[in-house]
Amino acid sequence: MTDDHVYLTLAQGDHEAEARWAYGTGFADPLLGVDTALAPDVDGADLSRYCLMLGDDALVLAQRLIEWCTHAPELEEEVALANLGLDLLGQARMLLTRAGQADGSGRTEDDFAYWRGEHEFHNVRLVEVENGDFAHSIARLLLFATARLALYTEVAERAPDQVLRAVAARGAKELAYHQEYAAGWLLRLGDGTAYSAERMQAGLDAVWPLLDELFTAHEAELRLGLDPAELREPVLTELTALIERATLTVPQLPPLARVGGRAGREGVHTEALGRLLAELQAVAREHPGATW
Amino acid sequence: MVPVQTEAPAEAPELAERFEAVVAAEQRIEPRDWMPEAYRATLVRQIAQHAHSEIIGMQPEGNWLTRAPSLRRKAILLAKAQDEAGHGLYLYAAAETLGVDRADLTERLISGRQKYSSIFNYPTLNYADVGVIGWLVDGAAICNQVPLCRCSYGPYARAMVRICKEESFHQRQGYELLMTLMRGTEAQRRMVQDAVDRWWWPSLMMFGPSDGDSPNTARSMAWRIKRHTNDELRQRFVDMTVPQAEHLGVTLPDPELRWNEERGSWDFGEPDWTELQQVIKGNGPCNTQRISVRKAAHENGAWVREAAAEYARKQKEREHDV
Amino acid sequence: MSDTSWPLYEVFVRPRRGLNHVHVGSLHAPDDRKALLAARDLYTRRNEGVSLWVVPSSAITASTPDERDPFFEPSGDKVYRHPTFYDIPEDVPHI
Numbered sequence: 001m002t003d004d005h006v007y008l009t010l011a012q013g014d015h016e017a018e019a020r021w022a023y024g025t026g027f028a029d030p031l032l033g034v035d036t037a038l039a040p041d042v043d044g045a046d047l048s049r050y051c052l053m054l055g056d057d058a059l060v061l062a063q064r065l066i067e068w069c070t071h072a073p074e075l076e077e078e079v080a081l082a083n084l085g086l087d088l089l090g091q092a093r094m095l096l097t098r099a100g101q102a103d104g105s106g107r108t109e110d111d112f113a114y115w116r117g118e119h120e121f122h123n124v125r126l127v128e129v130e131n132g133d134f135a136h137s138i139a140r141l142l143l144f145a146t147a148r149l150a151l152y153t154e155v156a157e158r159a160p161d162q163v164l165r166a167v168a169a170r171g172a173k174e175l176a177y178h179q180e181y182a183a184g185w186l187l188r189l190g191d192g193t194a195y196s197a198e199r200m201q202a203g204l205d206a207v208w209p210l211l212d213e214l215f216t217a218h219e220a221e222l223r224l225g226l227d228p229a230e231l232r233e234p235v236l237t238e239l240t241a242l243i244e245r246a247t248l249t250v251p252q253l254p255p256l257a258r259v260g261g262r263a264g265r266e267g268v269h270t271e272a273l274g275r276l277l278a279e280l281q282a283v284a285r286e287h288p289g290a291t292w
Numbered sequence: 293m294v295p296v297q298t299e300a301p302a303e304a305p306e307l308a309e310r311f312e313a314v315v316a317a318e319q320r321i322e323p324r325d326w327m328p329e330a331y332r333a334t335l336v337r338q339i340a341q342h343a344h345s346e347i348i349g350m351q352p353e354g355n356w357l358t359r360a361p362s363l364r365r366k367a368i369l370l371a372k373a374q375d376e377a378g379h380g381l382y383l384y385a386a387a388e389t390l391g392v393d394r395a396d397l398t399e400r401l402i403s404g405r406q407k408y409s410s411i412f413n414y415p416t417l418n419y420a421d422v423g424v425i426g427w428l429v430d431g432a433a434i435c436n437q438v439p440l441c442r443c444s445y446g447p448y449a450r451a452m453v454r455i456c457k458e459e460s461f462h463q464r465q466g467y468e469l470l471m472t473l474m475r476g477t478e479a480q481r482r483m484v485q486d487a488v489d490r491w492w493w494p495s496l497m498m499f500g501p502s503d504g505d506s507p508n509t510a511r512s513m514a515w516r517i518k519r520h521t522n523d524e525l526r527q528r529f530v531d532m533t534v535p536q537a538e539h540l541g542v543t544l545p546d547p548e549l550r551w552n553e554e555r556g557s558w559d560f561g562e563p564d565w566t567e568l569q570q571v572i573k574g575n576g577p578c579n580t581q582r583i584s585v586r587k588a589a590h591e592n593g594a595w596v597r598e599a600a601a602e603y604a605r606k607q608k609e610r611e612h613d614v
Numbered sequence: 615m616s617d618t619s620w621p622l623y624e625v626f627v628r629p630r631r632g633l634n635h636v637h638v639g640s641l642h643a644p645d646d647r648k649a650l651l652a653a654r655d656l657y658t659r660r661n662e663g664v665s666l667w668v669v670p671s672s673a674i675t676a677s678t679p680d681e682r683d684p685f686f687e688p689s690g691d692k693v694y695r696h697p698t699f700y701d702i703p704e705d706v707p708h709i
Contacts, residue, residue: 059363063358069357069373070350070354070373070586071585071588071589072593073589073593073594073597074593074620074642075347075384076381076641076652077596078350078374078377079377079381079656080651080655082371082373082374083659085370086370086371089363089367089370090367092363096363109363110363113363114361133592184651187603188603188648189596191603193595193599195599196598196599199595279358280359282359283359283360284361284362287477287480290361290476290477290480291472291475292362292364292472292476374659375659378656385639385640394619394642597619597620600620601644604645607645
């Protein structure tokens with residue numbers, strides 16, 4: 001029917017359409033043509049650790065975003081939140097895969113995601129705490145996306161590994177959207193009703209103490225020539241501007257204490273991560289050796 | 293029942309004639325065309341129920357999202373759940389061209405005044421359910437929906453073209469998951485058979501009651517809202533599915549299933565219509581749960597939607613002040 | 615309509631360079647920018663499209679489908695006429 005042609009064009013677009021049945025199965029592969037050999041001056045163990053740090057951040061936050069599915073405040077937001085989750089999941093898969101290549105173990109993304117205990121996860125505590133209400137989730141996303149966008153922008157330029165640079169370059173484009181999404185809601189909730197402003201401020205206050213960990217360097221990343229502490233000032237400046245524009249107050253709260261000097265990067269987490277992983281890993285662990 | 297009103301107002305009989313002529317010529321009725329009130333009401337009900345089904349249908353699979361056993365499966369399932377939200381939105385948009393508001397339709401869903409597909413009132417109990425829903429439930433939905441791409445109402449037909457395309461991906465991912473599981477461990481194969489045993493009959497019931505018990509069919513067919521009877525579609529689904537089941541190596545739980553040389557089709561048993569009636573009437577395993585989740589999301593989101601509306605209002609005010 | 619529901623926007627997609635923007639459907643959003651973001655998420659999920667337009671549905675003026683149609687009063691000149699309530703039978707088994 002001629003009156004259907006537009007939709008057919010959209011749905012069938014091109015020959016790649018067949019591959020478009022799920023994210024990450026038919027889109028331009030950011031690693032296409034990228035040499036996976038390690039550069040000679042890079043320590044594989046350090047690179048692997050760094051990929052796990054970034055990959056675990058993405059995986060754990062993706063799992064939290066997935067928990068929103070069927071609970072979002074509006075159907076349009078269901079679609080948006082799923083997009084964010086899919087982006088982060090895609091980043092996690094590439095980073096965990098790279099970790100297994102870099103350390104020479106050949107471990108797969110699933111080996112890392114499903115068969116490590118909570119002490120072996122290297123994500124920051126910010127991404128693992130429970131979702132709370134929509135404002136709390138938005139506050140967390142804002143902090144993470146702003147800091148991660150700044151980080152990926154650096155990593156895409158300066159990381160001593162071309163796979164990591166390619167992942168970060170692709171990830172930066174995605175994170176820019178995540179940041180816009182979060183900043184958009186920050187503004188609408190902060191400058192919306194009195195009630196929403198209260199919730200948004202409470203959300204910011206709750207996650208703010210977890211921000212500092214994103215700027216606390218782990219020795220592995222320092223050895224790779226990347227220091228997240230350099231991002232502290234520019235990210236804080238950006239967050240301050242966004243929060244003030246939303247007519248809210250930048251929290252004046254100290255960073256959450258570490259445990260014996262250790263925190264998420266060293267595998268010392270909040271109680272929330274163990275429960276999150278118990279759920280994430282349950283089916284896989286019920287069937288050791290199975291292929292899915 | 294909707295009073296059948298095919299006559300146009302007495303002052304303008306040519307409106308009804310034109311409507312009938314457009315439908316008979318296989319052209320599309322568009323939103324601003326005159327249409328019989330019963331046609332409009334039938335479409336609103338059908339499109340809304342279809343939209344509700346997509347949105348409620350996110351829940352049974354969403355149940356496994358956080359536990360998907362590989363990251364690839366997790367990404368596929370999340371993309372699928374997202375597609376379903378998208379399909380719901382396309383359909384609500386089509387319904388809105390008929391002069392209803394999505395907020396009202398949502399209200400009708402959560403107050404139980406409008407239905408959604410009863411299939412989603414069954415629980416998902418193991419990961420193979422995700423595959424079986426893709427294969428059987430989405431497969432049955434495709435049988436039902438492909439003819440709707442030629443529905444006489446333009447916005448609905450156009451939405452269905454896009455939805456059907458995406459649904460075929462869903463069905464394929466479901467079948468691919470099941471093939472993987474059938475090649476896997478003994479426990480995985482048992483999961484698949486268990487899931488097939490539970491979903492087979494509800495899938496057959498998705499096509500609705502037998503033609504003899506389906507009073508609206510004739511009128512919907514005359515209006516080109518419906519193209520085939522329930523029994524025709526059910527037979528088509530069975531004929532498509534039996535060879536797929538054989539290829540997969542699962543047993544369909546119907547002792548009466550056998551090839552009928554004469555008809556060139558598969559004979560099959562009668563679904564348990566009494567059980568289906570119970571599920572439709574609200575006593576299914578998950579009816580209460582599905583609605584309460586949707587209701588909670590809608591109510592818990594009210595302050596968020598309100599804040600955004602208020603922000604937009606303030607922004608407009610500020611623009612005016614400048 | 616409840617106080618918290620968002621206005622309707624119409625969405626237009628340019629499927630690829632060289633083609634016009636084409637109407638693909640609608641969505642609800644609180645404001646223009648959110649409408650654009652939601653349109654990206656909803657209508658270009660599979661990368662269909664190189665450009666998007668969103669327009670408040672209330673801003674569209676439409677012709678009547680036929681000049682000899684005197685009966686289209688209720689819609690005025692708006693594409694969408696809502697909310698109008700239609701009786702929907704509630705006891706019809708939906709499968």
